[in-house]
Amino acid sequence: MNPHPDLTVGVIHGLGWLYLLMFFLNVGWTVRSFRRDGHYHSLFGVEHIPKAVVWAAFSALLLLVALSHLAVNSDPESFLLRLPLWFKGSVDAIIANPISYFALSMVVFLAVVCLKDWWVQPTVAWTLFNASTIFLALSMTDYDFRQIVGKPDNVPIVGMLYLVGFFTWLYFYKANDNDRRVAEGRPLHEKELSDQVLVWPDLVYTEMVCMLLVTALLIVWGVALPAPLEEPASAVKTPNPSKAPWYFLGLQEMLVYFDPWMAGVVLPTIILVGLMAIPYIDFNKAGNGYYTFEHRKFAVTTFLFGFLPLWIGMIVLGTFIRGPNWNMFGLYEYWDVHKLEVLNNVNLSEMFWLDVMKQPLPRPGADDDILVQVGVILKREWLGILVTLAYLFVIPPLMAVTVFKKFFVRMGFIRYMVLATLVLFMASLPLKMALRWAMNMKYIVAIPEWFFNI
Amino acid sequence: MSVTEYIRKSQLWRSVFRHPAPYDRRNRAVVVLTNFFLHLHPVSAKKGGIALSYTWCMGGVTFFLFLVEALTGVLLMFYYRPTLEWAFTDIRALRDVNTLGIMREIHRWGAHAMVITVWLHMYRVFLTGSYKPPREFNWVIGVLLLVLTLLLSFTGYLLPWDQLAIWAITVGSNMARATPFLGHEGPGFQLLNVGGFDLITNASDARFLLLGARTVGEETLNRFYIMHCVAIPVVVSLLIAVHFWRVRKDGGISQPL
Ligand code: HEM
Numbered sequence: 001m002n003p004h005p006d007l008t009v010g011v012i013h014g015l016g017w018l019y020l021l022m023f024f025l026n027v028g029w030t031v032r033s034f035r036r037d038g039h040y041h042s043l044f045g046v047e048h049i050p051k052a053v054v055w056a057a058f059s060a061l062l063l064l065v066a067l068s069h070l071a072v073n074s075d076p077e078s079f080l081l082r083l084p085l086w087f088k089g090s091v092d093a094i095i096a097n098p099i100s101y102f103a104l105s106m107v108v109f110l111a112v113v114c115l116k117d118w119w120v121q122p123t124v125a126w127t128l129f130n131a132s133t134i135f136l137a138l139s140m141t142d143y144d145f146r147q148i149v150g151k152p153d154n155v156p157i158v159g160m161l162y163l164v165g166f167f168t169w170l171y172f173y174k175a176n177d178n179d180r181r182v183a184e185g186r187p188l189h190e191k192e193l194s195d196q197v198l199v200w201p202d203l204v205y206t207e208m209v210c211m212l213l214v215t216a217l218l219i220v221w222g223v224a225l226p227a228p229l230e231e232p233a234s235a236v237k238t239p240n241p242s243k244a245p246w247y248f249l250g251l252q253e254m255l256v257y258f259d260p261w262m263a264g265v266v267l268p269t270i271i272l273v274g275l276m277a278i279p280y281i282d283f284n285k286a287g288n289g290y291y292t293f294e295h296r297k298f299a300v301t302t303f304l305f306g307f308l309p310l311w312i313g314m315i316v317l318g319t320f321i322r323g324p325n326w327n328m329f330g331l332y333e334y335w336d337v338h339k340l341e342v343l344n345n346v347n348l349s350e351m352f353w354l355d356v357m358k359q360p361l362p363r364p365g366a367d368d369d370i371l372v373q374v375g376v377i378l379k380r381e382w383l384g385i386l387v388t389l390a391y392l393f394v395i396p397p398l399m400a401v402t403v404f405k406k407f408f409v410r411m412g413f414i415r416y417m418v419l420a421t422l423v424l425f426m427a428s429l430p431l432k433m434a435l436r437w438a439m440n441m442k443y444i445v446a447i448p449e450w451f452f453n454i
Numbered sequence: 455m456s457v458t459e460y461i462r463k464s465q466l467w468r469s470v471f472r473h474p475a476p477y478d479r480r481n482r483a484v485v486v487l488t489n490f491f492l493h494l495h496p497v498s499a500k501k502g503g504i505a506l507s508y509t510w511c512m513g514g515v516t517f518f519l520f521l522v523e524a525l526t527g528v529l530l531m532f533y534y535r536p537t538l539e540w541a542f543t544d545i546r547a548l549r550d551v552n553t554l555g556i557m558r559e560i561h562r563w564g565a566h567a568m569v570i571t572v573w574l575h576m577y578r579v580f581l582t583g584s585y586k587p588p589r590e591f592n593w594v595i596g597v598l599l600l601v602l603t604l605l606l607s608f609t610g611y612l613l614p615w616d617q618l619a620i621w622a623i624t625v626g627s628n629m630a631r632a633t634p635f636l637g638h639e640g641p642g643f644q645l646l647n648v649g650g651f652d653l654i655t656n657a658s659d660a661r662f663l664l665l666g667a668r669t670v671g672e673e674t675l676n677r678f679y680i681m682h683c684v685a686i687p688v689v690v691s692l693l694i695a696v697h698f699w700r701v702r703k704d705g706g707i708s709q710p711l
Contacts, residue, residue, distance in 0.1 A: 153618075156566040160573075167510060167574055171581045174507070190710050193502030199495045200482045203504040210511045211518050218522065218567070222559030229549065232542045233620040235669060244626040245611050247569050247604060252625065261640050264629020275597045278580075279590035288586040289708035291508075296583065303580055451632065452641035 004143045007076040011140065016069030018137050022130070023062040029126055030055040037123070058130075082141040083332070092330020095321060099437045101328070102430070105309040112168065112308065113301055116293070120172045132165075142332045148320055152228040157246055157319055164312055168304075174291035182294065190290045240324045240337060249318025250311050256326065257432040259443070259453040267425065274422040281419045283411050306426055345442035348384045364449070377447055384445035388454055391428075396420035494698055496706055503707035508582070512575035516603075517694065519568040523606075524687065526561040529554060534613070536679035538672045541615035565607050572603045584708040592700040595693055602690050609682035612675065620670050623678070627670070630661035637661060 034052035043049045065081065072079055094100045112119070119125060136158070139145045149158060178188050231237075244252045254263035286295040293300055321328050323335040353361045362380040364373035378385070396417060400408040408416045435441035443453040461467055462475060476485040483497045502508060533554065534544045548558050576596065579585060585593035612623045635642045636659055643654040656668050666673030701707065 153566070156563070156570060160570045163570065163574060164577075167577060170507065170510075171578075175581075188710050190502040190508065193505060194500050194709065196498040197501050197504075198479065198482045198486075198498050199504070200476050200486050200492070202501070203495060203499065204486075204492065206504070206506055206511065207514055210515055214515055214518055214567075215522075218560050218564055219556070221563045222556035225559070225563070226549070227559045227562040228616075228618060229545060229614055230616040230618045233615045233617055235620070235671075237617065239617060239621050242621045242625045245608060245622050247607065248626055251629075255629075260629045260632035261634055261637070265633045265637075265640070272597060272601060275600075276594045279585040279587070279593050282586065285586070287583040288711065289582060289584060290710040291582060299583075300581065307577065447641075450641050450644070451639050 002077070005077060006082060006143045007079050007141055009072060009074070009076050011146070012069050012072045012076055012079055015137050015140060016066050016072075018133075019062055019066035019069060022133060023059055023066055026055060026059040026062055026130070030059055033123075081138075083138050088142065088330070088332040092333050096328045096330040096333060098328060098433070101317065101321070102309075102433060105313045109305065109309045112172075113304065116172045117176060120169060120176055125169050129165075139331060144334050145331050147335075148331075152225055153246060154319055155225060157315065161312070161316070164308075168308070171291060172293065175293040178290055178292050179294040182292075188290050241322060241326055243318070243322075246315060246319050249322075250314035253314045253318045253322070254429060257429065257436060259451075261451065262454065267429075270422070270425045274425070277418055277422065281411070281415050281422075283415065302423070302426075310426070310429065345436065345440045347443045347446040348387070348441060349381050349446055351439075351441075352383050353380070373449075377449060381445050381447060384443070384454070388445055392421065392424060395424060494702075496702060499706055500709050503709045509707060510574065510578050512571050512578055516568055516571045516575055519564050519571060520690065520694070522564045523561060523568065526557050526564065527683065527687075529557050530561055531683060536613065536675050538615070538675065541613065541675060545614045545616075565610060568603060569607055572600055576600060582708060586708075589700075589704045589708060592697060592704060595697050595700065599690065599693050599697060602686055602693070606682065606686050606690065609678040609686065612670070612678045613682065615675065623674070624670050627661060627664050630664050631656075631659065633660040 030052050033055045034050055037051040040049050040051055041047070043053075068081070094104060119128065140149070148154065174189065178190075181188055243249065251263060251268055254267060257263070258267065282296075282299055284296055284299065286292070287299075317328075320331065323329040323333075324337040324339070325341075327339050327341050329335055329339070350361060353359050362376050364376040368376070399420060400416060404416070404420070407419070411419065432441075435444075445452065445454040447453065455463075471485075472488055473484040474481050476482040486492045486495055486497050530548075533548055535541065545558070548554060579593065579596065608623070608626060612619045631637045631639045633640045635646060636654060637643060638652075638654050638656045638659040638661075640654075640659075643659070644652065646653040656662065662668065664674075664677075665671075666677045
């Protein structure tokens, strides 16, 4: 028997229940659609057909699929509903490559912001929800996918992705509504709810329902999924890959592009200080206490960029895609410890001295006077140091007189400099990634003698 | 007189709840004012501010999960000894002995859930612009709570003392080695040296402070246990109290002016 079966009877039944759940959800949606979506003027020559027929047909299909899963009792390997190999292959090709993975996450991010008017429409959003769930369900028919997504500690991440997706949708939905109201000169949605109500019962009951739901969720989750316990700790058996807890995997991912002192200490500190600084640098008085996009485009877009592709996206990358030796693996790929990835990254100073100047790299002698050593190191790294200083100190004033002119005038010097520095630090991650992929850049400033690499 | 009425009129009941049932407007206000737990709330609020679709109830759910964690955590503490000899076996025994049923599951999944809800709470506070004046400082307190929530989860991750635990903590704490000036592999540590002796070595740097040793070992387990069960929860409780106080003092949940 195949020790790594793509399909087992248990998996097929599990998926059957999932499809059944989706069937019920879509029946609900069909009812909603019947009440609200109106009719097709004419369809295949028949007139006045409710748009809900599409959903009714889809629900019926789901029911069929669910039943055909639940009816399986033997010979799971010959079950037909599974991902085709060509599909797995093409998804893996995109996912397992850092360039296309990052490009994809950028495209998704841009689509989320730029196409917001389109995708927040309930029907579109519901279709996206269905599509992503079917994608997940079909992916579960792959052995390697299940190994990683089904790890007990990784299950919450899938839940988180749905929640983040839902709340991002809710935000844009409410923001669009308010933005439209403002454009038409009508009051904000929140303004229409400005009468005072008693907290008992209006709030206290909501809270109680939330508590009950959360309790129920925890109990179901706890019964369904035992907490993991692996082998007893052993200081000599290093697992490969060794991963930090999932919520820190974004930070661990930065280690690929930055030295530990940057990725592990400086950048996390900047993230936290930056978060705390937000209320003090956002001088925009509008958008306080209601959902809006139009009134605070820059703030929201910047925050979404940091939260969605950089934070959540990197966690997904770190959890599901980084495998042994921190190589990237496709969603449906076996985590092969021997997968080879050629890494020949070079430092900026090496590019400059070896490739451009055709000279050996200046090296400080171990016995030289300390000042001489410093001099040699500075000579070796001058270009990188200059680039870094320019990045941090020349770009802000340049932006102040160009793209950020309005900001600079309204924010004042200190606020503006804090904002510019934070934005530059945030941008340093994608920039460093791009440099790595485009020219195999390792460090811009490389002073291993002082553990100082950027 | 119905039974409920009889109970409500008894001396015992009235000694606990000093007000009539919250059936009318006046008593619905009184109940919130006189009950210790309910008095975290104002008596009345704007409809838009307490709407579920506005707050997503994410702060409230985070708080509830914190309480769940405290309760289940204390129960787990009865069965767990933070030593190399017992830590792992105690956790394994929990699974077999099952006096506590799914307590460990609830504690672990609740911790994951709390990390997620605290992010979502921050997401909603940002998206409604609720950090803007006068709520700037409460946002800062929130960021501290966010860090502490992650640290709570991180310190707890070590306690089962299995492979998952020690390696995750090893990877997570290795970075401290590279702290500028204070890590023995960080830039600038060589500057802290007196008469040729480095002050910062692998037995005195930031990582050593975190782990209580050069590698993740029994001292680390002890340190993380105390942080996880005592130090961080106390600070978090305090900050949550301040956080809630400030929500009220800053004028309640934000609404358009
Ligand atoms: C342990 C963590 C936390 C708990 C238990 C908590 C709890 C709460 C609760 C119950 C509220 C009332 C409104 C609501 O539920 O949305 C609230 C409001 C608020 N929270 Fe948190 N919070 C936590 C973390 C944070 C974080 C991480 C931030 C931001 C970085 C934050 C910033 C705020 C702000 C600014 C308000 C006022 C919002 C408004 O007036 O609309 N909190 N918090």
